Amino acid sequence: MSNKEDQNYHDKIDEAANSEKDMTPRPVYEREYDLQPKKLQDKVAIITGGDSGIGRAVAIHFAREGADVVIVYYKEKQDADETQKLVEEKGRKALVIQADVSVEENCRNIVQQTIDTFGKLDILVNNAAIQFPKEDLQEITEQQWDETFRTNIYSYFFMSKAALPHLKAGAAIVNNASVNAYRGNKELVDYSSTKGAIVAFTRSLSTQLAEKNIRVNGVAPGPIWTPLIPSTFPGQELEDFGSDTPMKRAGQPAEVASCFVFLASDDASYITGQFLHPNGGTVLNT
Ligand code: NAD
Numbered sequence: 009m010s011n012k013e014d015q016n017y018h019d020k021i022d023e024a025a026n027s028e029k030d031m032t033p034r035p036v037y038e039r040e041y042d043l044q045p046k047k048l049q050d051k052v053a054i055i056t057g058g059d060s061g062i063g064r065a066v067a068i069h070f071a072r073e074g075a076d077v078v079i080v081y082y083k084e085k086q087d088a089d090e091t092q093k094l095v096e097e098k099g100r101k102a103l104v105i106q107a108d109v110s111v112e113e114n115c116r117n118i119v120q121q122t123i124d125t126f127g128k129l130d131i132l133v134n135n136a137a138i139q140f141p142k143e144d145l146q147e148i149t150e151q152q153w154d155e156t157f158r159t160n161i162y163s164y165f166f167m168s169k170a171a172l173p174h175l176k177a178g179a180a181i182v183n184n185a186s187v188n189a190y191r192g193n194k195e196l197v198d199y200s201s202t203k204g205a206i207v208a209f210t211r212s213l214s215t216q217l218a219e220k221n222i223r224v225n226g227v228a229p230g231p232i233w234t235p236l237i238p239s240t241f242p243g244q245e246l247e248d249f250g251s252d253t254p255m256k257r258a259g260q261p262a263e264v265a266s267c268f269v270f271l272a273s274d275d276a277s278y279i280t281g282q283f284l285h286p287n288g289g290t291v292l293n294t
Contacts (some may be wrong), residue, residue: 047074047272047273047274047275048070048074048130048131048273049073050074050075051070051074051075051131051272052075052078052122052128052130053070053075053077053078053130053131054077054078054118054119054131054132054133054167055067055078055079055080055133055135056109056118056133056134056163056167057080058077058080058081058088058135059079059088059091060081060087060091061234061235061236062184062229062232062265063135064087064091064261065260065261065262065264065265066133066135066265066269067079067091067094068091068095068098068265069262069265070268070272071094071098071099072098073273074100075100075131076100076101076103076126077100077102077103078102078103078105078121078125078126079095079104079105080105080106080109080136081104081107082106082108082109082136088106089104091104103121103125103126105118105121109159109166109167110155110158110163112162112169115170116166118167119171119174120170123174129175130175132167132171132179132182133181133182133183133184133268134167134182134184137159137160137184137199137202137236138156138159138160138199139199140198141196142197142198143194148197148198156199157198157202157205160199160203161202161206164206168181168213172217175222177221177222178222179222179223180222180224180271180272180273181213181222181224181225182224182226183206183209183210183224183225183226184206184227184229185203185210185226185227185228186200186203187229188200189206190207190294206226207226207228207283210224210225214281215281217280218280218281223271223276223277223279225276225281225282225283225284226271226282226283227268227284227286228283228284228285228287228292229259229264229286230253230259230285230288230290231250231258231287232258232260232261232263232286233259233260237249253287253289253290254289255288255289258288259286259288264286267284271284
């Protein structure tokens with residue numbers, strides 16, 4: 009290109025160039041927020057299985073971000089009491105409720121107690137789950153299948169149904185699934201099936217609630233060092249738990265809790281029906 013041609017070319021580019029100042033409406037290029045914000049200031053959150061593992065970490069991080077939390081536990085009162093203490097040390101309130109979330113009436117009671125105590129509900133974290141590894145499908149009884157589905161996915165439905173009448177625009181539901189929903193697990197056929205159902209439940213409910221600005225998202229953790237692991241793989245060598253991930257290690261509950269904080273907060277205001285994958289680098293075909 010000669011110098012003259014070069015100049016013409018650049019003039020044309022300039023003419024064609026779009027400028028933000030000519031746009032109606034103008035694009036929003038900066039969000040309003042404090043430099044040290046509490047992401048969940050004065051929110052009220054229910055966390056099923058909030059006593060231990062990932063649920064405990066979520067409760068503590070929510071409290072650090074300014075939320076009061078309802079910790080629903082099943083059997084481990086000591087864990088629940090400890091989590092309550094840890095939340096209160098962050099300067100927030102914790103209501104501890106013992107309940108079996110596989111029963112619908114119990115879920116309605118949890119929500120009612122939350123409203124009676126805090127007067128509102130902003131965030132629901134469905135997190136409770138059980139698993140019973142079995143190497144052969146023939147070993148899975150109807151009772152185990154029922155119990156696993158009731159605890160892992162029926163409870164998400166029961167809790168969401170009970171919570172929804174209280175959730176206002178800006179509220180969020182965050183569901184805990186698993187990498188096994190996407191990858192399968194030969195020892196956890198029933199558990200993995202419930203986790204797949206949780207993914208579809210999350211996506212479906214999100215589309216139903218999007219126009220109300222109630223967001224429904226999920227987290228699909230990889231191997232995380234929680235009580236679920238030693239309790240359901242007793243006697244197994246667990247030193248190499250998580251070593252089959254690209255990062256060659258298990259994750260910690262605190263490394264998963266940050267996903268819940270993000271999805272529950274306004275930082276994720278344009279995100280619904282999606283899953284985050286704290287799994288040590290396993291790339292999934294989602
Ligand atoms: P965890 O054992 O600490 O938590 C399980 C929780 O479920 C407990 O707090 C328990 O109180 C609760 N629970 C079980 N049955 C219940 C019932 N009937 N009613 C009420 N609560 C009940 O283990 P975790 O690993 O923190 O599990 C939390 C979630 O994380 C589960 O949904 C699990 O599937 C998911 N997850 C865990 C891993 C992992 O490697 N640890 C990986 C992927 C997904």
